[in-house]
Amino acid sequence: MILVTGASGALGSATLDHLHALGAEAVGGTRMPNHAALRRIDFDDANTLHFDGVDTLVMISAGAAEDDVVIARHGRTLQAAERDGVRHIVYTSLTAAGDHLGFALAHRWTEQRIRRGSIPWTILRNGLYAELIADLLSPRDGTITAAFGPHGVAPVVRDDLAMAAAKVATNPLPHTGNIYDLVGAKTITAAHVAQALCVDFQPTSLEHLRASFDGAGMLPFQPGMLVSIHSAIAGGFLEETGTDLEALLERKPMNALDFIHQTLQGTGPIT
Numbered sequence: 295m296i297l298v299t300g301a302s303g304a305l306g307s308a309t310l311d312h313l314h315a316l317g318a319e320a321v322g323g324t325r326m327p328n329h330a331a332l333r334r335i336d337f338d339d340a341n342t343l344h345f346d347g348v349d350t351l352v353m354i355s356a357g358a359a360e361d362d363v364v365i366a367r368h369g370r371t372l373q374a375a376e377r378d379g380v381r382h383i384v385y386t387s388l389t390a391a392g393d394h395l396g397f398a399l400a401h402r403w404t405e406q407r408i409r410r411g412s413i414p415w416t417i418l419r420n421g422l423y424a425e426l427i428a429d430l431l432s433p434r435d436g437t438i439t440a441a442f443g444p445h446g447v448a449p450v451v452r453d454d455l456a457m458a459a460a461k462v463a464t465n466p467l468p469h470t471g472n473i474y475d476l477v478g479a480k481t482i483t484a485a486h487v488a489q490a491l492c493v494d495f496q497p498t499s500l501e502h503l504r505a506s507f508d509g510a511g512m513l514p515f516q517p518g519m520l521v522s523i524h525s526a527i528a529g530g531f532l533e534e535t536g537t538d539l540e541a542l543l544e545r546k547p548m549n550a551l552d553f554i555h556q557t558l559q560g561t562g563p564i565t
């Protein structure tokens with residue numbers, strides 16, 4: 295049996311849907327199960343971390359928190375998986391190019407913990423979601439503002455990452471000990487998105503970006519995480535494309551620029 299954690303989240307729920315569509319015996323784990331087919335799994339509550347009967351654990355990172363919180367979450371979950379005899383772990387991590395991002399450390403800690411642990415594993419190093427890039431480049435008053443500099447990023451549509459996770463989880467053995475870098479096949483810039491939407495692009499500085507977060511009511515870790523996405527792109531660190539996703543999917547990944555265009559259409563004046 296396959297268990298997918300984070301089953302209420304966007305990636306976890308899509309992975310579970312793909313698993314069911316592939317005919318796999320799969321259940322979802324989530325902090326707040328709202329129907330009988332879901333199990334309660336909360337990485338913050340050791341009492342919920344029971345994996346008896348689970349052959350393959352698809353561990354969706356729970357990364358929206360400070361490093362120490364995420365590390366503690368992932369550490370206790372892996373400990374419980376080892377105790378309960380899980381046979382394979384598929385962990386959704388972060389692209390190697392994302393090492394400079396503010397949320398990289400907890401991912402790399404988790405990878406190291408998995409590699410030093412006793413359960414055979416596969417690590418899916420997910421690129422930045424096209425959904426996230428669409429959100430960051432959403433035009434306001436007909437203008438896209440970003441501190442990406444002239445550089446780009448190779449984003450991935452989240453549903454493709456979910457399909458890749460589902461494919462690996464249904465047949466994990468050939469993927470044992472493999473790390474896949476699941477970045478997009480094309481680099482896109484803020485200017486490309488502005489051109490596709492027929493809106494203006496106004497480059498901004500990291501200083502202005504930071505100032506725009508003042509009084510926005512963010513949690514303490516959020517401004518640093520967000521700024522790190524812009525600064526890593528502006529540093530040219532996230533431009534590299536890859537082919538691992540296409541190989542896992544056995545088809546071309548969805549076109550991220552088309553996806554972002556469709557997502558944002560209607561948010562700016564179309565000329």
Ligand SMILES: NC(=O)c1ccc[n+]([C@@H]2O[C@H](COP(=O)([O-])OP(=O)(O)OC[C@H]3O[C@@H](n4cnc5c(N)ncnc54)[C@H](OP(=O)(O)O)[C@@H]3O)[C@@H](O)[C@H]2O)c1
Binds near residue numbers: 303
């Ligand atoms: N590559 C990227 O661009 C990118 C962008 C954003 C986030 N991420 C990472 O990818 C993960 C999945 O992305 P998403 O789009 O599905 O995020 P999402 O829709 O915001 O969902 C958040 C996920 O975190 C899980 N979670 C939070 N606290 C948890 C806890 N205490 N125990 C267990 N699970 C917990 C949630 O599980 P339940 O609500 O089901 O319990 C849910 O699956 C995120 O958590 C984050 O680590 C990656």
